[in-house]
Amino acid sequence: MITVQYFFEVTGTGFFAISGALAASEKARPDWFGATFIGFITAIGGGSLRDMLLGSFPLAWVKDVTLLYAIFAGVVVANVLYIPLLRLRKSFLLFDTLGIAMFAILGAEKALGVGAHPIVAAIMGMFSAVMGGVIRDTLTNEIPIIFRKEIYATACFAGAAIFVINAGLGVERTLNFFVSGFLIVVIRLIAHRMNLSLPKFREDGPPPIA
Amino acid sequence: MITVQYFFEVTGTGFFAISGALAASEKARPDWFGATFIGFITAIGGGSLRDMLLGSFPLAWVKDVTLLYAIFAGVVVANVLYIPLLRLRKSFLLFDTLGIAMFAILGAEKALGVGAHPIVAAIMGMFSAVMGGVIRDTLTNEIPIIFRKEIYATACFAGAAIFVINAGLGVERTLNFFVSGFLIVVIRLIAHRMNLSLPKFREDGPPPIA
């Protein structure tokens, strides 16, 4: 299982870098350094923030440069397969969602492993999955995706919460991984397909006196 | 005192979440997830940054989920009492200022407690009070409030500095809390009422040759 999980971590990191380089390229026409920087931030931002909040050092990419190689490879793939990747956006949504699901659950598990409360672990799982993109959007001066898009971070939070609950109930780890991850993928893909969104915090705008 | 202080910490965290959810709702029309996320960041951002800078782990909300419950409650209150809260903006300024004052002083005390130099402790107190709002503004693509508004972070810095100085002089803790906190509240409310601001760094703009 360790080996399979590690394979997924490295692959997921590479996919995040592809996603970051594509996102950067679509709006800012960066140079190679900028695209790599954004791919890097997107890939390691969420997990790094989680570990810094947990005080869990060293960070994954600081102790394992294989993750950095995966990022560099992802940025090159994003360049070489740029047109096909943009054309295959729908397939890419699937890959992206698989990556997010995996990061959310691995992140929640890591937080549990250092003794975090279940609610905190679910938050950390969601952070692992989405905060890389949030930091990327903030640096490129975009309103972060989680405030704009369809159900996305919410799916990660829900899946991470289910994972944490199942873990507390003693559900076998591999089974729990697949059930919780499947939940994230299903929620996000259905929400995207059916254009579902959460209810607005307030249906009215601010009152005129504001 | 511990119990009273803890009561204030939890209440203050909830007020920060109300303030964050209101601020988010006024400009971005977020969904429930977005409003909660922004309320959360506003409430825990300053203290988390302080503790990450100090290397003081675990963070308060990671080890005590009561703070998270206070945040969730604050977001619900912001929704249910949305119109009255916006109408009572002037009263809310008072609550907001009380919260900021408390966070600034508790933050400075925490920094002193882990051995920080007095100047560093005053900075950490100010950070505890204002950086949650700064991170919130940055994520929602606003120029952070501390660069726009009347005397605000400056009041927090002044109060935290007085607290640190008094602590060094051996002033009794409870007294010091009230004196320093009162100073922050008075400075901010007077500055707001009288529309006071600090002098500009430069009265001229950049020279034409720039």
Add this chain to the structure above:
Amino acid sequence: MITVQYFFEVTGTGFFAISGALAASEKARPDWFGATFIGFITAIGGGSLRDMLLGSFPLAWVKDVTLLYAIFAGVVVANVLYIPLLRLRKSFLLFDTLGIAMFAILGAEKALGVGAHPIVAAIMGMFSAVMGGVIRDTLTNEIPIIFRKEIYATACFAGAAIFVINAGLGVERTLNFFVSGFLIVVIRLIAHRMNLSLPKFREDGPPPIA
């Protein structure tokens, strides 16, 4: 060497604060607090992020307030010599580049010192030099300089990488400092003078179907 290095660290921190206060003043007309805050963030942001990523506590400015005095002094100098400094922008580019070069190399060395992999150390060197400016630009709602400007972060990465390689090869430390630092200065100044830039990640924009 320690004393010389410390002198450079303090001086470099002051220069970063000057640079930050000037940059803030050019666009946002801040008050004294805002200019000092931005000078502070610019000066300590990169090194603080590096140390937080490495889990290396306490941070430099938390344990040594001399760095804070250098920042305050830098902000005052930026105000008093505002017009001459803006006029002497070309000379200032040289000072700025010297500061960046020093931070990049000291940052890489620090990362090596806590056992980081050479690639990680080169990234940390680059972060030390540029992330203060990135955080400053993000807070003031600018697209960070590293995505806009000529070869800049790339020069820092290149110099830090050469330093790390040389250190691995056993090159004497002082010599290594000057060789690697000189490389950063030369790359940046030549790139600026000749208006060189890295190749774009993609020469085409996004395809119309995107």
